[in-house]
Amino acid sequence: xxxxxxxxxxxxxxxxxxxxxxxxxxxxxxxxxxxxxxxxxxxxxxxxxxxxxxxxxxxxxxxxxxxxxxxxxxxxxxxxxxxxxxxxxxxxxxxxxxxxxxxxxxxxxxxxxxxxxxxxxxxxxxxxxxxxxxxxxxxxxxxxxxxxxxxxxxxxxxxxxxxxxxxxxxx
Numbered sequence: 001x002x003x004x005x006x007x008x009x010x011x012x013x014x015x016x017x018x019x020x021x022x023x024x025x026x027x028x029x030x031x032x033x034x035x036x037x038x039x040x041x042x043x044x045x046x047x048x049x050x051x052x053x054x055x056x057x058x059x060x061x062x063x064x065x066x067x068x069x070x071x072x073x074x075x076x077x078x079x080x081x082x083x084x085x086x087x088x089x090x091x092x093x094x095x096x097x098x099x100x101x102x103x104x105x106x107x108x109x110x111x112x113x114x115x116x117x118x119x120x121x122x123x124x125x126x127x128x129x130x131x132x133x134x135x136x137x138x139x140x141x142x143x144x145x146x147x148x149x150x151x152x153x154x155x156x157x158x159x160x161x162x163x164x165x166x167x168x169x170x171x
Contacts (some may be wrong), residue, residue: 024062084098107160
């Protein structure tokens, strides 16, 4: 029963992670169009796209945090796992425990990021704070704060589900 619930939650979390990854990928495509438009407009017409710099700056953080949950989902976070792989073949039980400890620490740190970012999101939403150059290009900060908080929350949940899912920790 418990494993069925964990499996269902894992499937839902994985679906959200994949959807966020798709949005991040589409953002990359939009960013390519913006940069190319700016280069052509700047070079051919001497009329750069106002706000291109701000959009690129905003989009990079947006893309990274949208794609982070899918990276967690497929276990592709940058880490040195040589010792863990060695222990998998020599002492699989120890490796499974160590993997759970790593997932627990990762869940904790992602939860801390979410806890810190959510009040910032609320503050930016309330104050309507923005970045950019007034009169040229401005955009609100709150969407990026929301993406960071949501992504960190989803990553934390995915790490917790990896701990609870027997199949994940014994592979």
